[in-house]
Amino acid sequence: HAKKYGRNNFQVYSSDIEGLAHSDLRMEALLHEALENKEFVLHYQPQYRADTKELHGIEALIRWNNKELGMVTPAAFIPVAEETGMIVPIGEWVLEEACRQNVTWQNAGMNPLPVSVNLSLRQFYQSDLVEKIKAILTSTGLPPEYLMLEITETIAMQEDIATGILQELKTLGVKIAMDDFGTGYSSLKYLQNFSIDHIKIDKAFVNNLFTKEGRAIVATIISLGHHLDITVVAEGVETPAQVAELKQLGCHVFQGYYFSRPLPPDLLQDEWNHS
Ligand code: C2E
Ligand code: MG
Ligand code: MG
Numbered sequence: 001h002a003k004k005y006g007r008n009n010f011q012v013y014s015s016d017i018e019g020l021a022h023s024d025l026r027m028e029a030l031l032h033e034a035l036e037n038k039e040f041v042l043h044y045q046p047q048y049r050a051d052t053k054e055l056h057g058i059e060a061l062i063r064w065n066n067k068e069l070g071m072v073t074p075a076a077f078i079p080v081a082e083e084t085g086m087i088v089p090i091g092e093w094v095l096e097e098a099c100r101q102n103v104t105w106q107n108a109g110m111n112p113l114p115v116s117v118n119l120s121l122r123q124f125y126q127s128d129l130v131e132k133i134k135a136i137l138t139s140t141g142l143p144p145e146y147l148m149l150e151i152t153e154t155i156a157m158q159e160d161i162a163t164g165i166l167q168e169l170k171t172l173g174v175k176i177a178m179d180d181f182g183t184g185y186s187s188l189k190y191l192q193n194f195s196i197d198h199i200k201i202d203k204a205f206v207n208n209l210f211t212k213e214g215r216a217i218v219a220t221i222i223s224l225g226h227h228l229d230i231t232v233v234a235e236g237v238e239t240p241a242q243v244a245e246l247k248q249l250g251c252h253v254f255q256g257y258y259f260s261r262p263l264p265p266d267l268l269q270d271e272w273n274h275s
């Protein structure tokens with residue numbers, strides 16, 4: 001089944017597989033094998049401070065290095081991984097690998113920076129999420145402040161689960177970022193109750209920065225960050241005009257292709273050395 005999907009047919013792959021129950025099963029089996037055969041890799045996208053232009057942090061983004069498909073984008077398998085529950089062991093691998101890699105970098109003398117890891121709602125439904133994160137921090141030796149967990153509004157709105165878990169995670173000392181802010185069920189209450197460290201402006205808003213409405217939304221999110229003392233990160237920054245405008249509006253941190261694509265660990269390390 002996998003064979004008919006070429007290297008660049010990510011979209012075909014994900015839309016083709018959706019709606020076909022037996023394909024989900026097949027995908028689940030493939031994801032299982034991928035985990036066992038260590039076919040997943042993490043790329044890391046740098047984030048830069050607007051004021052000093054220094055490296056501020058890095059976001060770990062998963063890819064599936066499949067023998068037949070090539071490098072598969074997360075959009076093609078994260079949704080199925082979430083539906084089948086495979087995101088739980090995959091997500092645990094991501095956490096462990098990102099923490100391990102960050103310790104390796106710190107031991108190599110790199111200026112210590114937090115690594116951001118995306119969490120899925122399914123992981124929040126696991127009663128042992130906090131225990132697992134604690135165990136990973138202990139086994140890898142990563143100080144908790146160098147792990148930033150990216151959650152979405154979909155997670156935040158499950159308040160009965162999210163509130164307790166996020167409180168425990170904050171007590172552990174890890175950082176929390178609200179990803180894709182404004183694209184989901186946005187509530188200001190989350191920002192107030194969850195002591196969020198970063199708000200990430202979704203790239204769809206950055207993309208609309210030069211429309212009246214788009215600019216107003218971005219300006220409002222940045223202003224909210226300033227008033228609540230939360231660092232604002234703009235995602236999907238692609239042009240110098242966007243950089244200039246975002247800087248003007250007071251955005252703290254930039255992430256996007258204009259600065260760098262997500263990079264494999266060795267290339268990210270070069271970037272880090274020269275920043
Ligand atoms: P995200 O967490 O919002 O990550 C940002 C996405 O935007 C990444 O896509 C990144 O490559 C892309 N991006 C960054 N700068 C630019 C830009 O300037 N222009 C454009 N067009 N895109 C940019 P990617 O790596 O394909 O990941 C897509 C999504 O998959 C992520 O969105 C996240 O929701 C999910 N994801 C990735 N890795 C993981 C993971 O380990 N676990 C979970 N649960 N989800 C993950
Ligand atoms: Mg993210
Ligand atoms: Mg995002």
Ligand code: MG
Nearest residue numbers: 179180202203
């Ligand atoms: Mg996004």
